[in-house]
Amino acid sequence: MRVAVADVGTNSSHLLIAEVRGAGGEPRVLDALKDRTRLGECLDAAGNLTPEGERRLREALTRFRDLAAAEGVAEVRVYATSALREAPNGAEVAARVGAAVGVYPVIISGEREGELTYLGAAHSVEFGPDNVLLDLGGGSLELARGGPERAADVLSLPLGAIRMTRAYLRADPPKGGELRALRAAVRAALAPHAGRFCPGPQTRVILSSGTAEAAATLLAARGDEAPERVNGLGFPVAALGAALERVRSLPAARRARLPGLERRADTVVAGFAVLHAALDLLGAQSFTVSEGALREGMLVEELERTAAYVSGLSPRQRSVLATAERFGANLAHARQVASLAQALLGGLEAAGEAFPPEARSLLTAAAGLHEVGQIVAQSGHHKHSAYLIRHAGLRGFSPRETELIALLARYHRKSPPKPSHPEFVALPPEGRALVTRLAAVLRVADGLDRSHAGQTRVRSLERGAGGWTLEVAGATPLDREGMEAKADLWTREFGPLRLVLAGAGILGA
Incomplete structure (x- = not known):
């Protein structure tokens, strides 16, 4: 049995094609494709997705459809997050693109996004009895708390790396006042909910998303040599603070030469700042990075649905x-x-x-x-x-x-x-x-x-x-x-x- 899932985010879109052989078998990834759609930069003054953004989305889903078909998968399950969710014309764009491509991007809530991301992370790194997950995208930050596999409490806040970069960081490199204002905004948005997500002594704190992986790559790199994988690597929160101090003083051109930051140089300062401010407010001392996120959660859910149906x-x-x-x-x-x-x-x-x-x-x-x-x-x-x-x-x-x-x-x-x-x-x-x-x-x-x-x-x-x-x-x-x-x-x-x-x-x- 083969399945294909894809997520459409504010910064990029990802396709994952996997196969399972036999009942209860582990999924084997057959192919994956990342498309830097950058829908977040295709919004007009009213927040609507522009024709250019619609074109990028249509072309990305066409590539996903064709690659899945080449692997013998007739259907691609696509979930769209913050960019389409918050655009006033998001549903209209999804309908037009779905009709044109034959692949319909379903717009999901921030809470649903957090649940699936938690599921994907839980199948990528070891979760304990109590876990707090922070997943930072281009448009939103999701926090989720739960047990070994499922989230029990999910919160979505409009604190994504692209959104916060545009709202607060106008200079290159950012000025100290800009960064302080950004951190204050994160604390103000999260403070009313902090009690729900403050970790206890036995709580595992997990970070997922491209920004988290970029931070782990930078922290684990030896000189210019970056690690091949960062899944499961753990770091103290203080190390993330040090990484933020390192990148905040560099212009984007120099940040792009650092390991892991090649494609995130323009948003990584805001991304690191959001994560560090959130972890600091929650009182976390350390964190573990998961490479599994939304699309991996979609894959797990799709396989579970099919297994239940077949059984x-x-x-x-x-x-x-x-x-x-x-x-x-x-x-x-x-x-x-x-x-x-x-x-x-x-x-x-x-x-x-x-x-x-x-x-x-x-x-x-x-x-x-x-x-x-x-x-x-x-x-x-x-x-x-x-x-x-x-x-x-x-x-x-x-x-x-x-x-x-x-x-x-x-x-x-x-x-x-x-x-x-x-x-x-x-x-x-x-x-x-x-x-x-x-x-x-x-x-x-x-x-x-x-x-x-x-x-x-x-x-x-x-x-x-x-x-x-x-x-x-x-x-x-x-x-x-x-x-x-x-x-x-x-x-x-x-x-x-x-x-x-x-x-x-x-x-x-």
């Missing part, structure tokens, strides 16, 4: 998974659509709609295989999917069940079942009714992951006097559009379907 499959559903892999289907999308379809079916049944016992298994199989026809062609792939399913040799399914699965895949998009379709008409009446009703569910489930972002979760499905109300969380604008465009058959079979975002109002019918 819950019956033997014949494992045959479905093997068939999907054989035809190069997008397994992450298939898994998401199957999960959404099961939730929708459960909601229908809870509301009194009757389905035969086989319905859930057939719907899950069709969700897993609905896009296998793309190996033939994108155009008409629903018809190609039906043909491949009929002839794939699915294990554990009878010829009748295989035909029902094929027809469900056939009707996941485009035309709904019609009397002019010979394979559909050939079914007995109960078979036609089952295919039509399950296809209505599959179409809505597929629409709810139109972005292939894998973020939509069904909260509830309730029937009222005017039809059905579906409450979801995490849906992107493209997912919402996808659901509304594919609710036609549901409306015909069950009644009107209205979509509600958790904490928001009704979006459409």
